[in-house]
Amino acid sequence: GRDPARPRIALYSPHGDPLSKATCFLFEGDAQEPTVVIKAVPEPSRAALLRHEVEVVEQIRHRLGESSVTDALPLPPLAVDDGGDYQIVQAVDPLAASTGRRGDDLAMLWLREFHAETEAEVAPWGADDREAALRAVDFAWSHAHPADRSRVVERTARLLDEIDGLPAPVCASHGDFWRGNIASDDHRLRIYDWEWADLAQRPFRDIWSHELGELREISTAASDEELRARCAASLEVVEAELDA
Numbered sequence: 001g002r003d004p005a006r007p008r009i010a011l012y013s014p015h016g017d018p019l020s021k022a023t024c025f026l027f028e029g030d031a032q033e034p035t036v037v038i039k040a041v042p043e044p045s046r047a048a049l050l051r052h053e054v055e056v057v058e059q060i061r062h063r064l065g066e067s068s069v070t071d072a073l074p075l076p077p078l079a080v081d082d083g084g085d086y087q088i089v090q091a092v093d094p095l096a097a098s099t100g101r102r103g104d105d106l107a108m109l110w111l112r113e114f115h116a117e118t119e120a121e122v123a124p125w126g127a128d129d130r131e132a133a134l135r136a137v138d139f140a141w142s143h144a145h146p147a148d149r150s151r152v153v154e155r156t157a158r159l160l161d162e163i164d165g166l167p168a169p170v171c172a173s174h175g176d177f178w179r180g181n182i183a184s185d186d187h188r189l190r191i192y193d194w195e196w197a198d199l200a201q202r203p204f205r206d207i208w209s210h211e212l213g214e215l216r217e218i219s220t221a222a223s224d225e226e227l228r229a230r231c232a233a234s235l236e237v238v239e240a241e242l243d244a
Helices: 044-064 067-070 104-117 127-146 144-163 206-217 224-243
Strands: 007-012 021-029 036-041 079-081 086-091 121-124 167-173 182-184 189-192 200-201
Touching: 044 086, 044 200, 067 104, 067 127, 067 189, 104 167, 104 182, 104 189, 104 206, 104 224, 127 144, 167 206, 182 224, 206 224
Parallel strands: none
Antiparallel strands: 007 021, 021 036, 036 086, 079 086, 121 167, 167 200, 182 189
């Protein structure tokens, strides 16, 4: 409701190109702390990503209502500017500085409750689910290890045949649920980066991404023995969640 006083802007972009989401911190005068945070996509053709992230979080917030799970959602927007470059203005989040800390137990507890409270139905795993899973595998392996793509897709297809027709929840999904998108201070959580979120998805991707993010982080520095041990531990976590 007012113009900023002697505004200064600090711009952060993780990739440095116009296709990525830019985060701007607006300071006033000589203040050491920013007044607000502005997220923008400077390339209009990619603005839909940020728009989707904002809108789907607000839909999830509305669906959850007064649930304790709601507290982990990003702070609601103070303003949205749809003129030209798509921009969203948010308050400064006091939890943001705790992003990336290990808080696995708290994070997985939140994820279970989030999936349960956004569950719309339980429906048989079907052809559409299978094709979506195979597309993801095909995309990933065609980029990471093209020579192995066909073999891995065929192996995945055979494994998916075993769950055809089995009932599974349909719920909201974050889409990139791992430590790099989670802030934790041991008692509270904040979950960021919802641009891959979906209101009607199976819960499995979130369970896997929580572990895959960690494996991706250590894969370049860990020894083969360390990586095998971490993979085995990740599989145990995923199996326990699937059993639950």
